[in-house]
Amino acid sequence: MSEFQGIWVVAELTAEGQLSETSQELLTPACRLGDKLGQTVTGVILAANQDTTAAEALLGQLGASQVIRVTHDQLAEYHVEAYTAALSTLITAKKPNIVLAGFSTTTMDYLPRVAVRSGGGLISNAIDLDLNPEGKVEVTRSCYAEGLLSSVSATVFPQMVVIKKKAFPKPIGNGAHQAPTENFQPDLSSVRAGVTVLNVQQTESKGAKKLEEADIIVSGGRGLKEAGNFHLLESLAEALGAAVGASRAVVDAGWRPHSEQVGQTGKTVSPKLYFALGISGAIQHLVGMNTSQMIIAINRDENAPIFKSADFGIVGDVLTIVPELTKTIRDKNLSLHV
Numbered sequence: 093m094s095e096f097q098g099i100w101v102v103a104e105l106t107a108e109g110q111l112s113e114t115s116q117e118l119l120t121p122a123c124r125l126g127d128k129l130g131q132t133v134t135g136v137i138l139a140a141n142q143d144t145t146a147a148e149a150l151l152g153q154l155g156a157s158q159v160i161r162v163t164h165d166q167l168a169e170y171h172v173e174a175y176t177a178a179l180s181t182l183i184t185a186k187k188p189n190i191v192l193a194g195f196s197t198t199t200m201d202y203l204p205r206v207a208v209r210s211g212g213g214l215i216s217n218a219i220d221l222d223l224n225p226e227g228k229v230e231v232t233r234s235c236y237a238e239g240l241l242s243s244v245s246a247t248v249f250p251q252m253v254v255i256k257k258k259a260f261p262k263p264i265g266n267g268a269h270q271a272p273t274e275n276f277q278p279d280l281s282s283v284r285a286g287v288t289v290l291n292v293q294q295t296e297s298k299g300a301k302k303l304e305e306a307d308i309i310v311s312g313g314r315g316l317k318e319a320g321n322f323h324l325l326e327s328l329a330e331a332l333g334a335a336v337g338a339s340r341a342v343v344d345a346g347w348r349p350h351s352e353q354v355g356q357t358g359k360t361v362s363p364k365l366y367f368a369l370g371i372s373g374a375i376q377h378l379v380g381m382n383t384s385q386m387i388i389a390i391n392r393d394e395n396a397p398i399f400k401s402a403d404f405g406i407v408g409d410v411l412t413i414v415p416e417l418t419k420t421i422r423d424k425n426l427s428l429h430v
């Protein structure tokens with residue numbers, strides 16, 4: 093039997109200390125792999141002094157049979173050196189078989205370093221995974237806006253996989269199951285923080301919801317013509333209970349904040365419904381939204397590339413169609429059940 097045992101889920105917490113949506117989704121493939129391999133699922137939380145009891149409880153309810161809480165003062169804020177040292181020390185000590193994490197700027201910053209330090213093999217951008225006949229994880233990863241799917245396996249342990257948001261549904265859970273928590277205190281005395289966090293500011297997404305967590309996103313591009321016309325999108329987003337997104341062209345023009353940018357150099361989103369309004373559909377935009385369950389595009393150019401990715405397309409002027417759509421939704425009191 094291999095010395096590497098167990099499936100780990102690296103849990104990320106929200107600013108309020110709750111288990112992030114993406115971390116909850118990880119329990120679905122983790123439990124599936126755990127059942128097939130007959131190995132336990134462990135949730136791993138990195139934290140300082142904050143109260144993580146709600147996140148620990150939810151990990152248990154969603155299928156983890158234990159939780160390891162890695163604690164140290166240096167983990168109060170995200171520092172790549174401290175997080176890398178803490179997790180690689182734990183991995184080296186406990187030798188998990190599989191480590192799953194959700195895609196975020198933080199995990200993509202420190203997990204490659206953890207893989208190097210702990211000798212593991214890291215596969216990113218996973219959209220699906222299963223076991224091959226040898227019992228190793230076979231990962232389907234996407235590139236070029238899902239234009240290319242590759243199957244990849246790690247050749248060393250632990251097998252580390254970073255999974256895209258919304259690749260898996262959240263598990264239903266098993267009610268009140270309480271997973272025991274073990275505290276692990278890594279020695280971080282040799283960690284030298286090369287940077288200091290000066291200020292952390294919560295950015296606001298206009299519209300009803302936060303972009304990454306919204307079921308519906310209404311995104312606008314240069315076809316909106318000017319910043320002032322985005323109030324049309326905000327009204328539609330409000331009527332639908334959606335979040336507002338943007339293409340890079342309008343962010344670069346200063347029409348919208350960077351926190352709303354979707355795409356290669358912005359956020360990766362995967363809502364149930366994505367409106368691309370006056371957006372051409374450049375590959376750098378598509379990589380950030382192409383896994384949306386349904387895409388509706390409005391563009392006045394019938395040959396715009398976005399129509400190749402859209403499930404429904406309307407050829408026409410966004411400035412006329414969007415207010416009519418909002419009015420109809422409001423007048424008829426329509427709500428979209430997505």
Ligand code: FAD
Pocket residue numbers: 312313314315316338339340341342353354355356357358359369370371372373374375376377380390391392393396408409410411
């Ligand atoms: P345009 O390409 O100018 O398209 C505007 C569209 O609006 C056109 O299709 C036009 O037909 C339509 N239109 C015009 N008027 C109307 C109207 N009245 N009604 C309806 N339709 C109308 N882009 C991103 O979005 N996100 C990224 O993260 C990103 N990262 C990048 C990274 C790199 C390294 C590079 C090189 C580029 C990146 N880009 C990114 C930029 C990307 O290549 C495109 O330039 C950008 O997505 C275009 O934005 P757009 O569709 O709003 O504008």
